[in-house]
Amino acid sequence: MNLKELSHKLGLSQTTVSRALNGYPEVSAATRKRVQEAADTFNYRPSTRAKGLATGQALAIGHVIPVSSKHEMVNPIFGDFIAGAGETYARQGYEMILSIVDDENEEQIYRGLKSRRAVDGVIVHGPRRDDYRLPLLHELQMPFAVHGRASGSTTPYTWLDVNNRSAFERATNFLLDLGHQRISLINGLEVMDFAHRRRTGYEDALTAHGITVDPALMRSGEMTEVFGYQTTRDMLGQDDAPTAIVASSLICALGARRAIEERGLVMGKDVSIITHDDALSYLQNGGEIPIFTATRSSVREAGRRLAQMLLDAVADPGRAPQHALLEAELMVGGSTGPTPRKD
Amino acid sequence: MNLKELSHKLGLSQTTVSRALNGYPEVSAATRKRVQEAADTFNYRPSTRAKGLATGQALAIGHVIPVSSKHEMVNPIFGDFIAGAGETYARQGYEMILSIVDDENEEQIYRGLKSRRAVDGVIVHGPRRDDYRLPLLHELQMPFAVHGRASGSTTPYTWLDVNNRSAFERATNFLLDLGHQRISLINGLEVMDFAHRRRTGYEDALTAHGITVDPALMRSGEMTEVFGYQTTRDMLGQDDAPTAIVASSLICALGARRAIEERGLVMGKDVSIITHDDALSYLQNGGEIPIFTATRSSVREAGRRLAQMLLDAVADPGRAPQHALLEAELMVGGSTGPTPRKD
DNA sequence: AATCATATCCAAAGCGCTTTGGATGTTCAT
DNA sequence: ATGAACATCCAAAGCGCTTTGGATATGATT
Structure with a gap:
């Protein structure tokens, strides 16, 4: 069903039908209603392409x-x-x-x-x-x-x-307030703008507490589970290993947890994790009580x-x-x- | 830049330009080349909408x-x-x-x-x-x-x-061959066709080994981490708890592992898990050596x-x-x- | 009754393409 | 030289809409 056919059926011009459907004032209420109903029963919908051509919009x-x-x-x-x-x-x-x-x-x-x-x-x-x-x-x-x-x-x-900067600053402060001094950052790729802002927030918090930023505790990469796992395993194996981790995503955090538990350590006790949580529908951070302490934004x-x-x-x-x-x-x-x- | 302008610039008709660009034979090689190059330099691309209108295709x-x-x-x-x-x-x-x-x-x-x-x-x-x-x-x-x-x-x-049926039959058989008798199925929603097929494969394997299917060991729901966690926790709390789990997705399996470890049990030793792995780019099943035994299909x-x-x-x-x-x-x-x- | 505003509708052009049905040269065998 | 066959190009119609610029009818105003 197209405009031509519909207007034919109604005994009206295409102009009038088009106007009736698009809410223009030059149509009597009675006609508009008649057109509206006919359009419904015949399930008429204007062709997006034709409409786009005529109006210059793509919709x-x-x-x-x-x-x-x-x-x-x-x-x-x-x-x-x-x-x-x-x-x-x-x-x-x-x-x-x-x-x-x-x-x-x-x-x-x-x-x-x-x-x-x-x-x-x-x-x-x-x-x-x-x-x-x-x-x-x-x-x-x-x-x-x-x-x-x-x-x-x-x-x-x-x-x-x-506000990635403030979120990560707050996350880092949260850990600092708990007494952590060796705090690691597992970040996304540094070319990504968000990762850079997150790092800034993290560094600002450390610096404000008089802690010098240690490059050995900062990693960036594509945020997969495996990446979280490997970097955490690496860092926990270092001398002077971190006692806390700021992770950039829940998926990374899952990997980090795996590495922690693999070493026989307990998350939240031996090593703390705080992560950013994008509130993904299929990967909720636990139910009522979150698994991970997290900064959260849907x-x-x-x-x-x-x-x-x-x-x-x-x-x-x-x-x-x-x-x-x-x-x-x-x-x-x-x-x-x-x-x-x-x- | 549209067809009209382009053909004007070339001193050709729209017909010829259109044909040259679309590979029709009624155009001399020389003209086609000239048109092709002009199209490139002016970055001409036909409007999808207009093309669609004319051809009746949506592309x-x-x-x-x-x-x-x-x-x-x-x-x-x-x-x-x-x-x-x-x-x-x-x-x-x-x-x-x-x-x-x-x-x-x-x-x-x-x-x-x-x-x-x-x-x-x-x-x-x-x-x-x-x-x-x-x-x-x-x-x-x-x-x-x-x-x-x-x-x-x-x-x-x-x-x-x-082939969900055969994949889950095989997965179940794998566990049966390891000696497991109490095998749980953590499945997707049963209205979904794939979930039904998976259950069939699971049940077929059990039945073929003379094991009666126990509804207490089968759960279905939306395949989140939390769902995997809760069902596993529930079932491990039952009398006669399962010693192995067939999970429908890696995300579920992550939740199942959490529940296992929370009880102080060891995955792969106290409780086995086999899962289906969709080979998602951000959630690889480990690196060289898979974390989870899995049926895998990209x-x-x-x-x-x-x-x-x-x-x-x-x-x-x-x-x-x-x-x-x-x-x-x-x-x-x-x-x-x-x-x-x-x- | 003549004039005018208003309400209601319509014919036709135009959006940027493709494609049909020629038109105009060119080449080749006769 | 002549017509057929071919190569190469073009004008114009059409795809399904919107929108411009009237046309017609109706009722109010003078």
Whole structure:
């Protein structure tokens, strides 16, 4: 069923039917109702493509998901983020189109989306420091919103981020207050902006307590379970091993716990862990009582909100870029405790 | 840059330029080359919408991801599956459009995709037993391919599935051969087709060894870490507790291990675990030596292949539905061992 | 009764492509 | 030289919508 057929059935012009359906005032209430009902019974929905051609809009938002070409690693937060964003799009009649691309030829993807006029805007995932994508998108005049931030950008842009610095500062302080002095940081890849901010928070807290930062206690890499395990095992094997760990993700923390227990140590007693928790639906941090003490911020909620911010920007290209800085909440679980006394 | 402008620049008609770019024979080699180069330098790409309108194709495949409305749970395999499928689409110039939808009004989504002519076909995720979506898509005449199977469907359809029955039969046999008699099954929700098949494999193995299936040892639920933990804790607290567990996912298995260790037991010695491993990029089952003994099948590879099967079906609507049944490989890790002797 | 505003509808153009049905040269055998 | 066969290109229609610029009818105003 298309417009032509529908308007024929109703004995009206395409113009009138289109206007009735799109809420224009030049249609009598009676006619509008009649059209509305006919559209429902015949299950008529305008073709997105035709509508897009006519209006110049795509009615779609692009998500370009970079996949590490080295490890073929898909960021595990991506599912929940997308789920959140999808809710927003569905409510506003937008489509979400997804490009999974290894980070080598990401630029081509953006150019393609632009020149094919496939989307009205894009969400930038996993921003790096001095991310080249921001100037690129500016140049392409493609509206965008960033999940995270990219320090080093000179022009303003729309973003939503967790306050990673303050979260990790707080996490580190929490451990310091428990008496820990040797605190390790298991971080994401340092090219990622969030990882850099987290490190800053961690270092600031240490420095403020007069503790010098020890590079031997800081590791960064792709945040897998195995990475958490290996780095923890390594560090626990060192002389002057850490008594506490700040981990960048729950998955890392799981690996860290494995290494701790493998050595016959007890988490929360011999070694404390505090982690960041993205509140992923399939990997909750325990039930009522969290397993891990954690700084927590829902990535799904982030998806919902950032999508809305982008749609706002698309609807009104003139408006100033919006920002949102979310504060993570600290949840005390069973993985942290006072420094073990040296016997 | 659009076709009109480009053809103007070249002093050619739109027809000729279009044909040159699309590989039609009615164009001289010299002209084609000239056109090709101009397209490159001006970064011309035909508008997907206009092309779609003209050809009647959408050049897009829809993925409808059901999200449990109760738990807002996004299936964790989804990211990797999508990544695989995305590779295939990118190679063939298709777009992937994603709808995240709570399973209540999934039907509306399919009808919408059809009537808006937004996609050329869809991938069905998470098939249930007697899934209503298959007859629905048939009725809508929408090409589709199923990740998994839906027992109970009368008409043939395109699918790709892991041989869940044989994988779980094999896993159970592996434990039986180690001497285990009390073997528990921690399964996904039983409405899901895969969970049912897995149970069948498990039960078949037990029965073949003359062991009666004990409902007290079988649990099913959404496969989270917490679910694995709680069910394991429960069962280990029972009289006549299991000495081995067959788990449906690595995440469940992580929870099971937590419960085991919490009781002061040792995995692989006091209690064995064998799990299914989807080879997710962020949750590898250890490094060289697997942590868990597991049946393994890459969900990413599944995405790649199923996407191709769907594109084939779209390209040639007449062809008979294709199937692919993948056999999982068994990887022996450290989580299994002989039955502990009763002291 | 003539004029005008208002309400209601419609024909046709246009969005950027593909594709049909020619038109115009060129080449070759006769 | 002549017509057939081929190579190469183009004008225009059509895909399914929105939107511009009227047309017509109705009722209020003078």
